[in-house]
Amino acid sequence: MKARKKVITALDYKNMDDVKNLVELLGDEIEYYKAGLEIFLNTGGEIVDYLHSLNKKIFLDLKFHDINNTTKMACEFAARKGVFIFNIHASCGTETMYEISKMLKDMNSKSLCIAVTVLTSMTEEKMQEIFMTDASLDNMVMNMAELTGKSGLHGVVCSAWEAAKVKERCGENFVTVCPGVRPAWSASDDQKRIMTPAEAVKNGADYLVIGRPITKADDPKKAAMRILEEIEAVL
Numbered sequence: 069m070k071a072r073k074k075v076i077t078a079l080d081y082k083n084m085d086d087v088k089n090l091v092e093l094l095g096d097e098i099e100y101y102k103a104g105l106e107i108f109l110n111t112g113g114e115i116v117d118y119l120h121s122l123n124k125k126i127f128l129d130l131k132f133h134d135i136n137n138t139t140k141m142a143c144e145f146a147a148r149k150g151v152f153i154f155n156i157h158a159s160c161g162t163e164t165m166y167e168i169s170k171m172l173k174d175m176n177s178k179s180l181c182i183a184v185t186v187l188t189s190m191t192e193e194k195m196q197e198i199f200m201t202d203a204s205l206d207n208m209v210m211n212m213a214e215l216t217g218k219s220g221l222h223g224v225v226c227s228a229w230e231a232a233k234v235k236e237r238c239g240e241n242f243v244t245v246c247p248g249v250r251p252a253w254s255a256s257d258d259q260k261r262i263m264t265p266a267e268a269v270k271n272g273a274d275y276l277v278i279g280r281p282i283t284k285a286d287d288p289k290k291a292a293m294r295i296l297e298e299i300e301a302v303l
C-alpha cells in the first residue's frame with residue numbers, strides 16, 4: 069500500500085503506555101510516527117529509542133527556535149539520533165538555516181531538516197496581527213519556503229492549502245509535510261487551515277501529519293485504515 073509512505077501519525081500522549089497501546093494496535097499499517105513536545109518531554113526522550121527499536125521512522129517535532137548556536141546544537145542532537153525528519157522554525161532565519169544545512173552535510177546525516185512556516189492553527193487575520201503586516205498568509209508561507217530552500221534545508225511544514233504552490237516555487241523534491249489534515253468524518257479541533265487526506269495528497273502534500281482523527285477515534289485502527297484507503301484511492 070503506497071499510502072503507508074504518506075501518513076505520519078502524531079503521538080500526542082503523556083506516557084509510554086498510551087504510545088505502546090496505539091503503536092501495537094496499528095502494527096505494520098503505520099510506518100511513520102511523529103514525536104512532539106508532549107511525549108518527548110514526558111518520557112525524557114525515551115520515545116525516540118522505543119520507536120527506533122521497532123524500526124519505525126520518526127518525525128521529531130520539537131520545533132527548535134532560538135539563537136543560531138543553540139538551534140544548531142539542538143539540530144545536532146536530532147541528527148545524531150538518526151531521526152527521519154526533524155524541524156525548526158523558519159523564523160530562525162537564513163543564516164541559521166544555512167549553517168544547519170552545512171552541519172548536516174559535514175555530519176553525513178541522512179535526517180531531513182524542515183522548517184515550520186505558518187502554523188496550521190493560524191488564520192491570516194491572526195498572523196497579520198502578530199507580525200504587524202498586510203502580507204497574505206499565502207505570501208508569508210511562500211517567502212519562508214523559498215528562504216528555507218535557498219538556505220539548503222530539505223522542506224517545510226505548511227498546510228495542504230499551500231503545498232502545491234510551495235512545490236511550484238521550490239521544486240518537486242522540496243519536501244512538504246502537512247498537518248491540519250481532517251477526514252470529512254472528524255472534528256477540526258484547533259486546526260484552522262484543514263484539508264481532507266485525499267485533497268491534501270492531490271494538492272502536493274508529501275507527508276500528512278495526522279493525530280487526533282486516529283488517536284481519539286473510538287477505533288483507532290479502523291480510523292487509520294479509512295484514512296489510508298482514502299489516500300490510496302487518489303495515488
Ligand SMILES: O=C(O)c1cc(=O)[nH]c(=O)n1[C@@H]1O[C@H](COP(=O)(O)O)[C@@H](O)[C@H]1O
Nearest residue numbers: 078104129186187188225247277278279280
Ligand atoms: O510541526 C508540526 O508537526 C505541526 C505544525 C503545524 O503547523 N501544525 C500542527 O498541527 N503540527 C503538529 O501536527 C499535529 C497535528 O495533530 P492533530 O491536529 O491532532 O491531527 C500536532 O502534533 C501538532 O503539534
